[in-house]
Amino acid sequence: MNNIMIEINDCPLGLETEYQTLFTKKASNFLAELFLEFEPRINQLYYDRCLRKYELKKSTNSPQFLRTKQRQDKTWMVKPVPGRLADRRLDLGDVSPSNSNHFYEALNAEVQGIQVDFDDGHCPTWRNQIVGLYNVYKVVHGKDDKILKSLKELPILMLRPRAWNMTEHNIMINGKKIPGAIVDFAILMYHNGSRLYEENSGPCFYLSKLESATEARLWNDIFIWTQNRLNIPHASIKACVLIENILASFEMEEILFELKDHSLGLNCGIWDYAASIIAKFGNRSDFILPDRNKYVNMKRHFLKKYMELVVQVCHSRGAHATGGMAAQIANGVSPLKAIISKILEIQAGVDGFMVYDVELVPYMNQLWNKICNTKINQLDHIPTDLISEADLLKMPSGGVTNIGLKHNVEVSILFVYNWLCGNGHFTYKDSVEDSATAEISRSQVWQWITHTAKLEENCEIITFELIRELTQNFVKSTIPSLDKKYLIAAANIFLDIVSSAEPPDFITTYLNDHYVFRRIHGSSVINRYNHKL
CATH class of the missing domain: 1.20.1220.12 (Malate synthase, domain III)
Incomplete structure (x- = not known):
């Protein structure tokens, strides 16, 4: 029997109840066991990312679509999602559960899902982590007096753990700091996974910043291990992968295949994706991106084709394809700009997208009803255009203002x-x-x-x-x-x-x-x- 040392920083002032609820001995042991089970593969993930990055930097070659059996075999499909998840039309995005007021406002909105965000829209201070995780726990277990609806009546909680690039500095296992992704996923699943499954409300996840199908396979195996450990049926966990890295766009078919039983489709968002091009190829003058406010939008060839490819790959495999987030704040101003951008996404065939501002929700619901009538998704829309590697890498022209x-x-x-x-x-x-x-x-x-x-x-x-x-x-x-x-x-x-x-x-x-x-x-x-x- 191996002896495991788990070290967890003490709770911030005033959060004793929250801390003691979340970090029980059993929950901490579950976290440690999960990490140690997958530690070698997590370390390999970091090594592979570094190796791939520097191989790209010393080369003038561009990434290519993989020539895999999964891509060539046109017969496999992802496992169909449960009833509530067939409708993915509107999520609220960037909802950090550590911001209690915003979280509660989102829970009462007329949307299908809430991106409960521990990543892009969240700052992972120790206090924020504990408050956010505990707020999710309270809602799932009906312990929040401000929420009168049952889980089945609330929007589905689309839990978004931190990505692999983030370290949790407040927890050590056997003297090692561990990834924030593992902490968030483990604590969320240990306390909430069974309850969400029983209430036909998940557990559902957004997976951020994946770079390859190998990384998707790691997540899939984590899901299988967790389901077995918590006695939840196979394929209960569903996950939507955000294709926000340029390298992942060349492995979409393979990413879907690796998560086949646990897939909730793919998502595309503009800014992380565009930034990843600079991160991977920024040293090359042929990959200079012009002024983003003036020249970079979803009408530009490389982003338009990226979205079309997400829709094409997903729908050909029976998976949902969702678009990015409308970042506009209404403030009593006409939401026309946000509406126009989302019309383009619906016309491209997406099954849903996100908005940040709750004030935009009625406009977006009206937009879906007007364009798609009673249809709750567009899975029957499969683009047939041939999209090449060059299409995804064609940088827009323009300068800097x-x-x-x-x-x-x-x-x-x-x-x-x-x-x-x-x-x-x-x-x-x-x-x-x-x-x-x-x-x-x-x-x-x-x-x-x-x-x-x-x-x-x-x-x-x-x-x-x-x-x-x-x-x-x-x-x-x-x-x-x-x-x-x-x-x-x-x-x-x-x-x-x-x-x-x-x-x-x-x-x-x-x-x-x-x-x-x-x-x-x-x-x-x-x-x-x-x-x-």
Whole structure:
């Protein structure tokens, strides 16, 4: 019998009940057993990502579609989803359960699902993790006095654990820190999985930032192990994979196959996907992305074909294909811009998409009813156009505007600032900004500096000195209510990132590991559990 040491930081002040409910000895043991079972394969995942990244950097070759048996065999299909999941038309996105008011508002909305987000729209401070996990627990177990509906009457909770790039610094197993993805999934499943299954309400997951079918196979095996361990029937867990990495777009068929019994289809979103192109190919001048506000949208060839391919692959295998999130905040303003963008997605054949603002929900429901009438999905719509590797890699033409450059600088700094304050997303200029928009913003700034791009207005070269000047001006002129100390720290962190010779793949990884963030939100008191496996 192997002796296991589980070390968990003590609870933040005032969260004793939440902490003791979540991190019981049995739940902690389940977490440890799950991690140790899959630790070698998780380590291999990190190694494979690094190896693939640097192989791409030293080569001029571009990725190709895999020539696998799964792709060539046109007969296999994903397992049909249970009744409630046949309708995926509208989810609310970026709903961090640590923001209790927003979470409760989402639970009462007329939507099919809620992206209960521990990733892009969430800041994983120890306090936020405990509050968020406990809020989910209360809703699932009917222990929240503010929620009067049963689970079957509520929107389905689409649980989104952190992606593999995030480490949980507050938990160690045998002296090793473990991935945030494992912590979130294990605690969510241990406390809620059986109940969600019994109530025909899941358990359902969004899986973020997968890069290959091998990673999908790892998740599938984690699902099987967990179902066996918790005595939940096979194929109870359903997961929608977000195709938000350029490499994953070349393995969609294989990703669906690996999750075949547990698949809830694929999702496409614009900004993480576009940022991943810079992360993988940003050193190459033929992959420069122009001003995102002016030249990058779902009408552009590489994104239009990406969405068409998601629909084509999913529908040919009987799986749902969903689109991205409308980030617009209504604020009493006409939602026409959001409606137009979602019309394009519906016409492309998607079965659903997300919005952030609850005020947009009635408009989107009307839109679905108007275009699709009583149809709850578009699985019968299968595009037949042949989509090539070149289609996915055809960068749009265009330059950089002064307004677009400033906007990227501002979004990047404000995202870092909000993370230092413990917020995973924020609203700015009538849009919600999260890690996805921060990723594309800071990535573009770095790429434009690296390749000496020019401003359209006056042909001025974008240099680090220009970015530093824009940063200083923004810090001086920004909202007085912001904490100046945190704002200056955020500006300096942003400048460090965009001046790096080798920028981080993920801004959230960089911030989560940064000494400033950990000094603000860290904890040093540890509870230890000995456990024999």
